[in-house]
Amino acid sequence: MASASVSELVLFIAALSVAAAVAGTMVTTVGGIAASLDDHGADVAAQIDTDVEIISDPASGAMYDADAGTVRVLVKNTGERTLATDGTGVELLVDGRYVPRDDYDVTVLDGSEWRDGAVVRVLANDSLTAGDHTVTVVVTGDRDTERFHT
Missing domain, CATH: 1.20.5 (Single alpha-helices involved in coiled-coils or other helix-helix interfaces)
Known part of the structure; x- marks a missing residue:
C-alpha cells in the first residue's frame, strides 16, 4: 500500500x-x-x-532640372499629424529605384515644421534620360506617385 x-x-x-x-x-x-x-x-x-500628396505640376517641367541633374518634388502634408523634417520618415523612389537617403534633401517651405497643410521640397540628385519617368514619395507607410516627362 x-x-x-x-x-x-x-x-x-x-x-x-x-x-x-x-x-x-x-x-x-x-x-x-x-x-x-x-x-x-x-x-x-x-x-x-499620415497622408501626403505630391503637388508638383508635372506639365510645368519643374520636376526635373537637366542642367543640375536633380529631381524636385513638392510634397504636401494632408494628414492630421506633424511629420519629421529631418527626412528620416521620407523615402524616395525614382522610376522604381530606391534613392539612398544621402542622395536627397528634405526642406520645409515657409516654416520649420511639416504640419498639416505645410509643404516640403524633396530635391534628389538623379540624372535622367529624356522620356517618361515616375517619382514616388513614401512617408510612414503612405505613398503618392507622380509621372512626369523630361
Missing part, C-alpha cells in the same frame, strides 16, 4: 511540475503577443494619421 501512495505522490508532483512549466510558457507567450499588438497598434495609428 505504501508503494502505491509513493508512486501516486511522484506522479502528482510530476503533473504539477509540467502544469507549472506550461503555465509559465503561456504567460510569457501571451505577454509577448500583447506587447507586439501594442506596437502594431501604434504603427497603424501613425499610418492612419
